[in-house]
Amino acid sequence: MATKLELRGTEIRVLGPAGIEDYHAHLVRLDRNSRFPGTDDRAIDAHCLGLVSAGVILVGVYVNGTMRAGAEIVPDRTARRADAAITIEDGFHDRGFERELTERIIDEARRYHLHDLRVLEQSAMRSYRVPIAAYAANG
Numbered sequence: 481m482a483t484k485l486e487l488r489g490t491e492i493r494v495l496g497p498a499g500i501e502d503y504h505a506h507l508v509r510l511d512r513n514s515r516f517p518g519t520d521d522r523a524i525d526a527h528c529l530g531l532v533s534a535g536v537i538l539v540g541v542y543v544n545g546t547m548r549a550g551a552e553i554v555p556d557r558t559a560r561r562a563d564a565a566i567t568i569e570d571g572f573h574d575r576g577f578e579r580e581l582t583e584r585i586i587d588e589a590r591r592y593h594l595h596d597l598r599v600l601e602q603s604a605m606r607s608y609r610v611p612i613a614a615y616a617a618n619g
Contacts, residue, residue, distance in 0.1 A: 482494050487508065489543060490541065490543050490544075490575075491541075491542050492539065492540070492541050492542075492580055492581070492584060493539070493540050493542060494537070494539050494584070494588060495538040495539065495540055495557065496538075497532055497536070499505065499538045499540060500528050500531060500532055500538065502540055502547045502550075503528065503531075503538050503540065503547065503550050504524065504525070504528045505547065505553070506540070506547040506548065506549075506567065506569065507519075507524045507528070507550075507567065508521055508524055509548050509569055510569055510570070511570045518526045528531060528551060529555065532569070534554050534555075535554075535555060536552050536554050536600075537552070537553040537554075537555075537585075537588050538550065538551070538552055538553075539551040539552075539553075539569075539581055539584045539585060539588065541572075541577045541580065541581065543572065547556065547595075548568070548569045548572045549566070549567065549568040549569065549572055549577040549578075549581060550566070550567055550581070551564060551565065551566045551567075551581040551582075551585045551586050552564060552565050553588055553589060553592075553594075553597070555592065557593060558594070559592070559593075559594070560593075560594060560595050561594060561596040561597070561598075562589060562592075562594045562596075562598070563595050563596060563597075563599075563600070564585050564589075564597055564598065564599045564600070565599070565600040566578055566581045566582065566585075566599065566600070582599065585597065585599070592593070
């Protein structure tokens with residue numbers, strides 16, 4: 481299911497595990513200052529391998545066919561809670577991608593019956609919790 485964003489040539493996609501290659505390429509393109517602390521190319525390789533086995537839900541923002549922003553949702557072992565992270569490549573900030581990705585990961589968390597979502601926000605390097613049930617009631 482793809483949703484058209486306001487920016488021409490841009491779409492948001494929820495990806496299956498096969499999308500890990502696009503997500504990996506997106507993470508590698510992040511400049512060193514935009515990556516999460518301590519994340520070099522080898523750490524990205526290992527992270528992406530771990531995501532596949534963890535049952536990750538990936539969401540990508542594609543600009544002219546290339547993923548330029550992404551989100552990962554990693555459910556915990558109980559499949560009731562999840563951690564999520566949002567990343568946006570340099571030159572693609574301030575286009576509304578973070579808001580679009582946040583809305584989409586909340587929708588996906590609800591769809592997978594997750595009750596709590598902890599989101600790591602790249603731009604401010606901060607995290608916050610989203611109680612999905614409360615969001616559904618008030619959102």
